Amino acid sequence: MKEVIYRVRVEFGDCDPARIVWFPNFFRWIDAASRQFFVECGVPSWTETEKTLGVIGTPLVDTQARFIQSATYGDLLSFHVGIAEWRGKSFVQRYRVTRGDELIMECDEVRIFAAHREGGGIRAVPIPAEIRRLCE
Amino acid sequence: MKEVIYRVRVEFGDCDPARIVWFPNFFRWIDAASRQFFVECGVPSWTETEKTLGVIGTPLVDTQARFIQSATYGDLLSFHVGIAEWRGKSFVQRYRVTRGDELIMECDEVRIFAAHREGGGIRAVPIPAEIRRLCE
Amino acid sequence: MKEVIYRVRVEFGDCDPARIVWFPNFFRWIDAASRQFFVECGVPSWTETEKTLGVIGTPLVDTQARFIQSATYGDLLSFHVGIAEWRGKSFVQRYRVTRGDELIMECDEVRIFAAHREGGGIRAVPIPAEIRRLCE
Amino acid sequence: MKEVIYRVRVEFGDCDPARIVWFPNFFRWIDAASRQFFVECGVPSWTETEKTLGVIGTPLVDTQARFIQSATYGDLLSFHVGIAEWRGKSFVQRYRVTRGDELIMECDEVRIFAAHREGGGIRAVPIPAEIRRLCE
Secondary structure: OOOEEEEEEOOHHHEOOOOOEOOHHHHHHHHHHHHHHHHHHOOOOHHHHHHHHOOOEOOEEEEEEEEOOOOOOOOEEEEEEEEEEEOOOOEEEEEEEEEOOEEEEEEEEEEOEEEEOOOOOEEEEOOOHHHHHHHO | OOOEEEEEEOOHHHEOOOOOEOOHHHHHHHHHHHHHHHHHHOOOOHHHHHHHOOOOEOOEEEEEEEEOOOOOOOOEEEEEEEEEEEOOOOEEEEEEEEEOOEEEEEEEEEEOEEEEOOOOOEEEEOOOHHHHHHHO | OOOEEEEEEOOHHHEOOOOOEOOHHHHHHHHHHHHHHHHHHOOOOHHHHHHHHOOOEOOEEEEEEEEOOOOOOOOEEEEEEEEEEEOOOOEEEEEEEEEOOEEEEEEEEEEOEEEEOOOOOEEEEOOOHHHHHHHO | OOOEEEEEEOOHHHEOOOOOEOOHHHHHHHHHHHHHHHHHHOOOOHHHHHHHHOOOEOOEEEEEEEEOOOOOOOOEEEEEEEEEEEOOOOEEEEEEEEEOOEEEEEEEEEEOEEEEOOOOOEEEEOOOHHHHHHHO
8 A cells, every 4th residue: 555644733723722633624634635645646636637537636425533642733743644445436545643653543534536517516437547556 | 312403604715626615614514513512502611611620622532424415605504413422431423414405414423521631631521410411 | 885794603613722713714704704795795606607707706916904802712703894995807895893892803805806817827807897786 | 034934835625616725724824834933933832931921822913915826736835934023012924925936925914922811812912022032
Protein backbone atom coordinates (compact mmCIF):
# COMPACT_ATOMS: atom_id res chain seq x y z
CA MET A 1 0.00 0.00 0.00
CA LYS A 2 1.43 3.37 -1.09
CA GLU A 3 1.53 5.81 1.83
CA VAL A 4 1.68 9.57 1.72
CA ILE A 5 2.12 11.87 4.72
CA TYR A 6 0.24 15.14 4.95
CA ARG A 7 1.50 17.48 7.67
CA VAL A 8 -0.51 20.02 9.61
CA ARG A 9 0.39 22.50 12.29
CA VAL A 10 -2.64 23.12 14.48
CA GLU A 11 -3.56 26.82 14.64
CA PHE A 12 -5.20 28.80 17.44
CA GLY A 13 -8.36 29.20 15.36
CA ASP A 14 -8.59 25.43 14.82
CA CYS A 15 -9.30 25.04 18.55
CA ASP A 16 -12.54 25.60 20.42
CA PRO A 17 -13.26 27.09 23.85
CA ALA A 18 -12.16 23.78 25.42
CA ARG A 19 -8.72 24.58 23.88
CA ILE A 20 -8.64 21.40 21.80
CA VAL A 21 -9.02 20.94 18.06
CA TRP A 22 -12.64 21.40 17.08
CA PHE A 23 -13.27 18.01 15.47
CA PRO A 24 -14.72 19.10 12.11
CA ASN A 25 -11.25 20.49 11.43
CA PHE A 26 -9.90 16.93 11.44
CA PHE A 27 -12.20 16.18 8.52
CA ARG A 28 -11.01 19.31 6.76
CA TRP A 29 -7.44 18.04 7.06
CA ILE A 30 -8.44 14.50 6.12
CA ASP A 31 -9.98 15.82 2.93
CA ALA A 32 -6.78 17.73 2.15
CA ALA A 33 -4.75 14.59 2.95
CA SER A 34 -6.97 12.59 0.61
CA ARG A 35 -6.28 15.05 -2.19
CA GLN A 36 -2.57 15.23 -1.30
CA PHE A 37 -2.41 11.46 -1.72
CA PHE A 38 -3.63 11.71 -5.31
CA VAL A 39 -1.34 14.64 -6.06
CA GLU A 40 1.76 12.79 -4.81
CA CYS A 41 0.72 9.70 -6.78
CA GLY A 42 0.70 11.86 -9.92
CA VAL A 43 -3.06 12.16 -10.46
CA PRO A 44 -3.86 15.53 -12.15
CA SER A 45 -6.19 18.14 -10.63
CA TRP A 46 -9.93 17.41 -10.79
CA THR A 47 -10.25 20.36 -13.18
CA GLU A 48 -8.00 18.36 -15.52
CA THR A 49 -9.66 14.99 -14.95
CA GLU A 50 -13.07 16.56 -15.51
CA LYS A 51 -11.96 17.22 -19.08
CA THR A 52 -10.31 13.86 -19.68
CA LEU A 53 -12.39 11.42 -17.59
CA GLY A 54 -15.40 13.41 -16.43
CA VAL A 55 -14.17 12.98 -12.84
CA ILE A 56 -14.86 16.06 -10.70
CA GLY A 57 -13.67 14.74 -7.34
CA THR A 58 -13.89 11.91 -4.82
CA PRO A 59 -16.86 12.60 -2.56
CA LEU A 60 -17.43 10.61 0.60
CA VAL A 61 -19.95 7.83 0.86
CA ASP A 62 -19.12 6.64 4.33
CA THR A 63 -16.73 7.61 7.11
CA GLN A 64 -15.73 6.02 10.37
CA ALA A 65 -13.40 7.80 12.75
CA ARG A 66 -11.94 7.15 16.18
CA PHE A 67 -10.60 10.04 18.26
CA ILE A 68 -7.94 8.77 20.64
CA GLN A 69 -6.06 11.81 21.93
CA SER A 70 -6.98 15.45 21.74
CA ALA A 71 -4.64 17.91 20.03
CA THR A 72 -4.15 21.61 20.59
CA TYR A 73 -2.59 24.59 18.88
CA GLY A 74 1.11 24.42 18.19
CA ASP A 75 0.88 20.61 17.70
CA LEU A 76 2.38 19.11 14.56
CA LEU A 77 0.19 16.35 13.15
CA SER A 78 1.08 13.79 10.48
CA PHE A 79 -1.75 12.30 8.44
CA HIS A 80 -0.56 8.94 7.05
CA VAL A 81 -2.84 8.15 4.13
CA GLY A 82 -3.21 5.26 1.72
CA ILE A 83 -5.88 3.30 -0.13
CA ALA A 84 -6.65 0.16 1.86
CA GLU A 85 -9.10 -1.41 -0.60
CA TRP A 86 -10.31 -1.01 -4.19
CA ARG A 87 -13.90 -1.95 -5.02
CA GLY A 88 -15.88 -1.70 -8.27
CA LYS A 89 -17.14 1.85 -7.96
CA SER A 90 -15.60 2.86 -4.65
CA PHE A 91 -12.43 2.63 -2.58
CA VAL A 92 -11.42 2.75 1.08
CA GLN A 93 -9.04 5.53 1.98
CA ARG A 94 -7.35 5.04 5.35
CA TYR A 95 -5.81 7.64 7.69
CA ARG A 96 -3.67 7.39 10.79
CA VAL A 97 -2.97 10.70 12.47
CA THR A 98 0.06 10.93 14.73
CA ARG A 99 1.80 13.55 16.87
CA GLY A 100 5.32 12.22 17.22
CA ASP A 101 4.80 8.64 18.45
CA GLU A 102 1.29 9.18 19.73
CA LEU A 103 -1.78 8.08 17.79
CA ILE A 104 -4.28 10.96 17.73
CA MET A 105 -7.04 9.62 15.51
CA GLU A 106 -7.84 6.99 12.90
CA CYS A 107 -10.27 7.16 10.03
CA ASP A 108 -11.55 4.88 7.26
CA GLU A 109 -13.48 6.44 4.43
CA VAL A 110 -15.40 4.98 1.51
CA ARG A 111 -15.15 7.36 -1.43
CA ILE A 112 -16.23 7.29 -5.06
CA PHE A 113 -14.98 8.91 -8.23
CA ALA A 114 -17.80 11.29 -9.15
CA ALA A 115 -19.01 12.86 -12.37
CA HIS A 116 -21.76 15.42 -12.94
CA ARG A 117 -25.16 13.82 -13.49
CA GLU A 118 -27.50 15.12 -16.17
CA GLY A 119 -29.95 17.45 -14.51
CA GLY A 120 -27.75 18.25 -11.51
CA GLY A 121 -26.15 16.31 -8.70
CA ILE A 122 -23.36 13.74 -9.04
CA ARG A 123 -22.98 10.04 -9.84
CA ALA A 124 -20.30 7.39 -9.21
CA VAL A 125 -18.20 6.21 -12.14
CA PRO A 126 -16.16 2.96 -12.27
CA ILE A 127 -12.64 3.35 -10.82
CA PRO A 128 -10.59 4.82 -13.69
CA ALA A 129 -7.83 2.27 -14.42
CA GLU A 130 -5.19 4.96 -15.06
CA ILE A 131 -5.86 6.53 -11.66
CA ARG A 132 -5.78 3.20 -9.84
CA ARG A 133 -2.47 2.30 -11.49
CA LEU A 134 -0.90 5.51 -10.19
CA CYS A 135 -2.12 4.94 -6.64
CA GLU A 136 -1.24 1.31 -5.96
CA MET B 1 -36.12 9.17 22.75
CA LYS B 2 -36.32 12.98 22.85
CA GLU B 3 -35.75 14.44 19.39
CA VAL B 4 -34.67 17.94 18.49
CA ILE B 5 -34.49 19.39 14.98
CA TYR B 6 -31.67 21.70 14.00
CA ARG B 7 -32.24 23.51 10.70
CA VAL B 8 -29.61 24.68 8.27
CA ARG B 9 -29.78 26.52 4.98
CA VAL B 10 -26.80 25.54 2.85
CA GLU B 11 -24.76 28.57 1.77
CA PHE B 12 -22.70 29.12 -1.37
CA GLY B 13 -19.48 29.03 0.65
CA ASP B 14 -20.46 25.66 2.17
CA CYS B 15 -20.06 24.10 -1.29
CA ASP B 16 -16.90 23.09 -3.10
CA PRO B 17 -15.91 23.32 -6.78
CA ALA B 18 -18.07 20.24 -7.46
CA ARG B 19 -20.99 22.46 -6.31
CA ILE B 20 -21.99 20.15 -3.49
CA VAL B 21 -21.63 20.59 0.25
CA TRP B 22 -18.00 20.11 1.23
CA PHE B 23 -18.43 17.23 3.69
CA PRO B 24 -16.55 18.65 6.71
CA ASN B 25 -19.36 21.20 6.87
CA PHE B 26 -21.78 18.39 7.71
CA PHE B 27 -19.72 17.73 10.83
CA ARG B 28 -19.76 21.43 11.64
CA TRP B 29 -23.56 21.34 11.53
CA ILE B 30 -23.71 18.04 13.41
CA ASP B 31 -21.68 19.58 16.21
CA ALA B 32 -24.07 22.53 16.31
CA ALA B 33 -27.02 20.12 16.27
CA SER B 34 -25.45 18.20 19.14
CA ARG B 35 -25.20 21.39 21.17
CA GLN B 36 -28.69 22.52 20.10
CA PHE B 37 -30.04 19.26 21.49
CA PHE B 38 -28.65 20.03 24.95
CA VAL B 39 -29.86 23.62 24.80
CA GLU B 40 -33.43 22.62 23.94
CA CYS B 41 -33.35 19.99 26.69
CA GLY B 42 -32.50 22.77 29.15
CA VAL B 43 -28.83 21.99 29.78
CA PRO B 44 -26.93 25.23 30.57
CA SER B 45 -23.95 26.46 28.52
CA TRP B 46 -20.64 24.67 29.03
CA THR B 47 -19.30 27.88 30.58
CA GLU B 48 -21.97 27.37 33.25
CA THR B 49 -21.50 23.62 33.65
CA GLU B 50 -17.74 24.11 33.97
CA LYS B 51 -18.43 26.01 37.19
CA THR B 52 -21.08 23.62 38.56
CA LEU B 53 -19.98 20.21 37.27
CA GLY B 54 -16.54 20.73 35.78
CA VAL B 55 -17.98 19.79 32.37
CA ILE B 56 -16.45 21.83 29.54
CA GLY B 57 -18.10 20.11 26.58
CA THR B 58 -18.92 16.82 24.90
CA PRO B 59 -15.98 15.89 22.67
CA LEU B 60 -16.22 13.09 20.16
CA VAL B 61 -14.73 9.67 20.75
CA ASP B 62 -16.04 7.95 17.66
CA THR B 63 -18.12 8.86 14.65
CA GLN B 64 -19.71 6.88 11.87
CA ALA B 65 -21.46 8.63 9.00
CA ARG B 66 -23.19 7.61 5.79
CA PHE B 67 -23.64 10.11 2.99
CA ILE B 68 -26.67 9.17 0.92
CA GLN B 69 -27.53 12.20 -1.22
CA SER B 70 -25.47 15.28 -1.96
CA ALA B 71 -26.82 18.72 -1.06
CA THR B 72 -26.14 22.09 -2.57
CA TYR B 73 -26.58 25.75 -1.76
CA GLY B 74 -30.11 26.94 -1.22
CA ASP B 75 -31.10 23.54 0.23
CA LEU B 76 -32.84 23.47 3.59
CA LEU B 77 -31.60 20.63 5.76
CA SER B 78 -33.13 19.29 8.98
CA PHE B 79 -30.85 17.57 11.47
CA HIS B 80 -32.98 15.26 13.64
CA VAL B 81 -30.97 14.58 16.75
CA GLY B 82 -31.42 12.45 19.84
CA ILE B 83 -29.46 10.30 22.26
CA ALA B 84 -29.81 6.67 21.22
CA GLU B 85 -27.89 5.12 24.10
CA TRP B 86 -26.47 6.03 27.51
CA ARG B 87 -23.34 4.25 28.73
CA GLY B 88 -21.26 4.69 31.89
CA LYS B 89 -18.94 7.42 30.71
CA SER B 90 -20.20 7.96 27.17
CA PHE B 91 -23.36 8.23 25.11
CA VAL B 92 -24.44 7.70 21.49
CA GLN B 93 -25.84 10.76 19.79
CA ARG B 94 -27.74 9.97 16.59
CA TYR B 95 -28.47 12.22 13.59
CA ARG B 96 -30.71 11.87 10.56
CA VAL B 97 -30.40 14.66 8.05
CA THR B 98 -33.28 15.26 5.67
CA ARG B 99 -34.20 17.62 2.86
CA GLY B 100 -37.95 17.46 2.68
CA ASP B 101 -38.67 13.71 2.46
CA GLU B 102 -35.21 12.74 1.26
CA LEU B 103 -32.59 11.26 3.55
CA ILE B 104 -29.29 13.09 2.97
CA MET B 105 -27.01 11.58 5.59
CA GLU B 106 -26.98 9.62 8.83
CA CYS B 107 -24.51 9.75 11.65
CA ASP B 108 -23.90 7.99 14.97
CA GLU B 109 -21.45 9.53 17.39
CA VAL B 110 -19.97 8.36 20.66
CA ARG B 111 -19.32 11.38 22.87
CA ILE B 112 -18.17 11.90 26.44
CA PHE B 113 -18.71 14.61 29.02
CA ALA B 114 -15.24 16.12 29.42
CA ALA B 115 -13.47 17.99 32.19
CA HIS B 116 -10.04 19.62 32.20
CA ARG B 117 -7.33 17.23 33.31
CA GLU B 118 -4.59 18.36 35.70
CA GLY B 119 -1.57 19.29 33.60
CA GLY B 120 -3.52 19.95 30.42
CA GLY B 121 -5.75 17.91 28.11
CA ILE B 122 -9.19 16.57 28.96
CA ARG B 123 -10.72 13.53 30.67
CA ALA B 124 -14.12 11.79 30.61
CA VAL B 125 -16.38 12.16 33.63
CA PRO B 126 -19.32 9.88 34.52
CA ILE B 127 -22.59 10.98 32.85
CA PRO B 128 -23.95 13.74 35.14
CA ALA B 129 -27.34 12.50 36.39
CA GLU B 130 -28.95 15.95 36.18
CA ILE B 131 -27.96 16.27 32.53
CA ARG B 132 -29.18 12.79 31.63
CA ARG B 133 -32.52 13.49 33.32
CA LEU B 134 -33.03 16.57 31.15
CA CYS B 135 -32.22 14.71 27.93
CA GLU B 136 -34.24 11.50 28.20
CA MET C 1 -31.81 51.40 0.57
CA LYS C 2 -33.39 47.95 0.77
CA GLU C 3 -32.33 46.17 3.95
CA VAL C 4 -32.37 42.48 4.67
CA ILE C 5 -31.60 40.84 8.02
CA TYR C 6 -29.63 37.62 8.21
CA ARG C 7 -29.73 35.95 11.61
CA VAL C 8 -27.06 33.76 13.15
CA ARG C 9 -26.82 31.92 16.44
CA VAL C 10 -23.18 31.66 17.45
CA GLU C 11 -22.14 28.05 18.00
CA PHE C 12 -19.52 26.60 20.36
CA GLY C 13 -17.30 25.67 17.43
CA ASP C 14 -17.43 29.25 16.09
CA CYS C 15 -15.44 30.35 19.14
CA ASP C 16 -11.72 30.06 19.79
CA PRO C 17 -9.77 29.28 22.96
CA ALA C 18 -10.34 32.88 24.09
CA ARG C 19 -14.06 31.90 24.10
CA ILE C 20 -15.02 34.61 21.60
CA VAL C 21 -16.04 34.27 17.96
CA TRP C 22 -12.99 33.50 15.85
CA PHE C 23 -13.14 36.47 13.48
CA PRO C 24 -12.94 34.65 10.12
CA ASN C 25 -16.38 33.29 11.02
CA PHE C 26 -17.77 36.82 10.82
CA PHE C 27 -16.71 36.89 7.17
CA ARG C 28 -18.32 33.50 6.63
CA TRP C 29 -21.60 34.94 7.94
CA ILE C 30 -21.15 38.17 6.01
CA ASP C 31 -20.80 36.17 2.83
CA ALA C 32 -23.98 34.28 3.66
CA ALA C 33 -25.71 37.58 4.48
CA SER C 34 -24.56 38.98 1.14
CA ARG C 35 -26.12 36.03 -0.65
CA GLN C 36 -29.25 36.17 1.53
CA PHE C 37 -29.72 39.76 0.45
CA PHE C 38 -29.86 38.75 -3.21
CA VAL C 39 -32.14 35.82 -2.46
CA GLU C 40 -34.66 37.99 -0.58
CA CYS C 41 -34.52 40.56 -3.39
CA GLY C 42 -35.55 37.82 -5.81
CA VAL C 43 -32.23 37.27 -7.60
CA PRO C 44 -31.98 33.62 -8.75
CA SER C 45 -29.14 31.28 -7.69
CA TRP C 46 -25.73 31.81 -9.31
CA THR C 47 -26.20 28.44 -11.02
CA GLU C 48 -29.22 30.01 -12.72
CA THR C 49 -27.60 33.37 -13.51
CA GLU C 50 -24.56 31.58 -14.94
CA LYS C 51 -26.87 30.24 -17.65
CA THR C 52 -28.76 33.48 -18.26
CA LEU C 53 -26.17 36.20 -17.61
CA GLY C 54 -22.85 34.39 -17.25
CA VAL C 55 -22.73 35.58 -13.62
CA ILE C 56 -21.20 32.98 -11.29
CA GLY C 57 -21.12 35.00 -8.09
CA THR C 58 -20.13 38.27 -6.44
CA PRO C 59 -16.52 37.95 -5.33
CA LEU C 60 -14.93 40.52 -3.03
CA VAL C 61 -12.60 43.20 -4.28
CA ASP C 62 -12.17 45.09 -1.07
CA THR C 63 -13.36 44.81 2.51
CA GLN C 64 -13.17 47.05 5.52
CA ALA C 65 -14.41 45.89 8.89
CA ARG C 66 -14.56 47.27 12.41
CA PHE C 67 -14.94 44.92 15.37
CA ILE C 68 -16.62 46.75 18.23
CA GLN C 69 -17.77 44.09 20.70
CA SER C 70 -16.82 40.46 20.94
CA ALA C 71 -19.51 37.79 20.73
CA THR C 72 -19.63 34.32 22.17
CA TYR C 73 -21.59 31.11 21.76
CA GLY C 74 -25.29 31.29 22.43
CA ASP C 75 -25.41 34.89 21.16
CA LEU C 76 -27.99 35.78 18.53
CA LEU C 77 -26.57 38.12 15.90
CA SER C 78 -28.46 40.10 13.26
CA PHE C 79 -26.63 41.03 10.08
CA HIS C 80 -28.37 44.09 8.57
CA VAL C 81 -27.34 44.18 4.94
CA GLY C 82 -27.97 46.51 2.02
CA ILE C 83 -26.24 47.95 -1.02
CA ALA C 84 -24.92 51.40 -0.15
CA GLU C 85 -23.59 52.32 -3.57
CA TRP C 86 -23.75 51.17 -7.19
CA ARG C 87 -20.75 51.79 -9.44
CA GLY C 88 -20.08 50.81 -13.07
CA LYS C 89 -18.63 47.36 -12.51
CA SER C 90 -18.82 47.12 -8.73
CA PHE C 91 -21.04 47.87 -5.75
CA VAL C 92 -20.66 48.53 -2.05
CA GLN C 93 -22.44 46.09 0.22
CA ARG C 94 -22.83 47.31 3.79
CA TYR C 95 -23.31 45.30 6.99
CA ARG C 96 -24.19 46.25 10.55
CA VAL C 97 -24.11 43.38 13.00
CA THR C 98 -26.10 43.72 16.20
CA ARG C 99 -26.85 41.66 19.30
CA GLY C 100 -30.05 43.15 20.64
CA ASP C 101 -29.27 46.88 20.85
CA GLU C 102 -25.50 46.49 20.83
CA LEU C 103 -23.40 47.06 17.74
CA ILE C 104 -20.97 44.15 17.36
CA MET C 105 -19.26 44.91 14.07
CA GLU C 106 -19.57 46.92 10.87
CA CYS C 107 -18.32 46.08 7.42
CA ASP C 108 -18.22 47.70 3.98
CA GLU C 109 -17.38 45.52 1.02
CA VAL C 110 -16.71 46.28 -2.62
CA ARG C 111 -17.91 43.37 -4.73
CA ILE C 112 -18.23 42.68 -8.44
CA PHE C 113 -20.47 40.47 -10.54
CA ALA C 114 -18.07 37.86 -11.92
CA ALA C 115 -18.05 35.64 -14.98
CA HIS C 116 -15.60 32.91 -15.97
CA ARG C 117 -12.70 34.24 -18.01
CA GLU C 118 -11.46 32.34 -21.07
CA GLY C 119 -8.45 30.29 -19.97
CA GLY C 120 -9.42 30.16 -16.31
CA GLY C 121 -9.94 32.73 -13.55
CA ILE C 122 -12.77 35.26 -13.36
CA ARG C 123 -13.57 38.74 -14.70
CA ALA C 124 -15.93 41.56 -13.67
CA VAL C 125 -19.01 42.20 -15.80
CA PRO C 126 -21.07 45.43 -15.84
CA ILE C 127 -23.80 45.47 -13.17
CA PRO C 128 -26.70 43.52 -14.74
CA ALA C 129 -29.64 45.98 -14.93
CA GLU C 130 -32.20 43.29 -14.01
CA ILE C 131 -30.30 42.43 -10.84
CA ARG C 132 -29.85 46.06 -9.83
CA ARG C 133 -33.57 46.72 -10.33
CA LEU C 134 -34.42 43.90 -7.92
CA CYS C 135 -32.02 45.14 -5.24
CA GLU C 136 -32.75 48.88 -5.05
CA MET D 1 10.43 45.76 10.06
CA LYS D 2 10.79 42.04 10.84
CA GLU D 3 9.07 39.91 8.21
CA VAL D 4 7.91 36.34 8.49
CA ILE D 5 6.51 34.21 5.66
CA TYR D 6 3.63 31.86 6.25
CA ARG D 7 3.04 29.39 3.42
CA VAL D 8 -0.26 27.84 2.39
CA ARG D 9 -1.21 25.36 -0.30
CA VAL D 10 -4.78 26.00 -1.37
CA GLU D 11 -6.94 22.90 -1.00
CA PHE D 12 -9.98 21.80 -3.02
CA GLY D 13 -12.24 22.42 -0.04
CA ASP D 14 -10.94 25.98 0.33
CA CYS D 15 -12.60 26.82 -2.99
CA ASP D 16 -16.23 27.57 -3.70
CA PRO D 17 -18.48 26.64 -6.64
CA ALA D 18 -16.83 29.45 -8.66
CA ARG D 19 -13.61 27.39 -8.23
CA ILE D 20 -11.75 30.19 -6.49
CA VAL D 21 -10.74 30.52 -2.86
CA TRP D 22 -13.76 31.32 -0.77
CA PHE D 23 -12.60 34.62 0.75
CA PRO D 24 -13.20 33.93 4.46
CA ASN D 25 -10.43 31.35 4.10
CA PHE D 26 -7.98 34.19 3.42
CA PHE D 27 -8.81 35.54 6.87
CA ARG D 28 -8.31 32.10 8.35
CA TRP D 29 -4.82 32.01 6.87
CA ILE D 30 -4.15 35.61 7.85
CA ASP D 31 -4.97 34.74 11.43
CA ALA D 32 -2.57 31.79 11.26
CA ALA D 33 0.07 34.03 9.67
CA SER D 34 -0.43 36.56 12.47
CA ARG D 35 0.19 33.85 15.05
CA GLN D 36 3.11 32.41 13.04
CA PHE D 37 4.72 35.84 13.16
CA PHE D 38 4.70 35.85 16.96
CA VAL D 39 5.91 32.24 17.13
CA GLU D 40 8.89 32.93 14.85
CA CYS D 41 9.71 36.06 16.85
CA GLY D 42 9.93 33.87 19.95
CA VAL D 43 6.69 34.90 21.69
CA PRO D 44 5.34 31.95 23.75
CA SER D 45 1.87 30.45 23.22
CA TRP D 46 -1.11 32.44 24.51
CA THR D 47 -1.67 29.67 27.05
CA GLU D 48 1.77 30.59 28.42
CA THR D 49 1.32 34.37 28.20
CA GLU D 50 -2.05 34.09 29.93
CA LYS D 51 -0.18 32.86 33.00
CA THR D 52 2.68 35.38 32.81
CA LEU D 53 1.05 38.50 31.34
CA GLY D 54 -2.68 37.81 31.34
CA VAL D 55 -2.59 37.98 27.53
CA ILE D 56 -4.98 35.47 25.92
CA GLY D 57 -4.53 36.46 22.28
CA THR D 58 -4.52 39.34 19.79
CA PRO D 59 -8.10 39.88 18.63
CA LEU D 60 -8.90 42.12 15.68
CA VAL D 61 -10.21 45.63 16.07
CA ASP D 62 -10.17 46.65 12.44
CA THR D 63 -9.28 45.05 9.13
CA GLN D 64 -8.88 46.38 5.62
CA ALA D 65 -8.22 44.01 2.73
CA ARG D 66 -7.81 44.31 -1.01
CA PHE D 67 -8.31 41.26 -3.23
CA ILE D 68 -6.27 41.63 -6.39
CA GLN D 69 -6.12 38.21 -8.03
CA SER D 70 -8.17 35.13 -7.35
CA ALA D 71 -6.44 31.89 -6.31
CA THR D 72 -7.50 28.31 -6.77
CA TYR D 73 -6.65 24.87 -5.45
CA GLY D 74 -3.12 23.69 -5.97
CA ASP D 75 -1.81 27.27 -5.69
CA LEU D 76 1.03 27.95 -3.28
CA LEU D 77 0.55 31.22 -1.43
CA SER D 78 3.08 33.13 0.66
CA PHE D 79 1.78 35.41 3.41
CA HIS D 80 4.46 38.03 4.14
CA VAL D 81 3.67 39.41 7.56
CA GLY D 82 5.15 42.11 9.78
CA ILE D 83 4.09 44.79 12.25
CA ALA D 84 3.89 48.10 10.44
CA GLU D 85 3.06 50.28 13.44
CA TRP D 86 3.01 50.14 17.24
CA ARG D 87 0.46 52.25 19.11
CA GLY D 88 -0.32 52.56 22.83
CA LYS D 89 -2.79 49.71 23.17
CA SER D 90 -2.86 48.41 19.59
CA PHE D 91 -0.66 47.61 16.62
CA VAL D 92 -0.97 47.35 12.85
CA GLN D 93 -0.15 43.95 11.40
CA ARG D 94 0.43 44.01 7.65
CA TYR D 95 0.12 41.17 5.11
CA ARG D 96 1.10 40.83 1.48
CA VAL D 97 0.00 37.58 -0.13
CA THR D 98 1.86 36.41 -3.22
CA ARG D 99 1.78 33.48 -5.64
CA GLY D 100 5.23 33.49 -7.19
CA ASP D 101 5.66 37.07 -8.39
CA GLU D 102 1.97 37.90 -8.45
CA LEU D 103 0.28 39.91 -5.72
CA ILE D 104 -2.91 38.12 -4.68
CA MET D 105 -4.17 40.22 -1.78
CA GLU D 106 -3.09 42.80 0.79
CA CYS D 107 -4.38 43.34 4.27
CA ASP D 108 -3.82 45.76 7.15
CA GLU D 109 -5.17 44.83 10.55
CA VAL D 110 -5.41 46.70 13.83
CA ARG D 111 -5.10 44.23 16.68
CA ILE D 112 -4.86 44.47 20.45
CA PHE D 113 -3.33 42.32 23.15
CA ALA D 114 -6.35 41.05 25.08
CA ALA D 115 -6.93 39.85 28.62
CA HIS D 116 -10.09 38.40 30.19
CA ARG D 117 -12.31 41.07 31.70
CA GLU D 118 -13.95 40.51 35.08
CA GLY D 119 -17.49 39.30 34.45
CA GLY D 120 -16.80 37.94 30.97
CA GLY D 121 -15.61 39.37 27.67
CA ILE D 122 -12.15 40.75 26.93
CA ARG D 123 -10.23 44.03 27.32
CA ALA D 124 -7.14 45.57 25.68
CA VAL D 125 -3.93 45.75 27.71
CA PRO D 126 -0.95 48.05 26.99
CA ILE D 127 1.53 46.52 24.51
CA PRO D 128 3.74 44.25 26.67
CA ALA D 129 7.30 45.61 26.33
CA GLU D 130 8.85 42.11 26.26
CA ILE D 131 6.62 41.08 23.34
CA ARG D 132 7.31 44.28 21.40
CA ARG D 133 11.06 43.83 21.86
CA LEU D 134 10.88 40.34 20.33
CA CYS D 135 8.87 41.54 17.31
CA GLU D 136 10.72 44.67 16.18
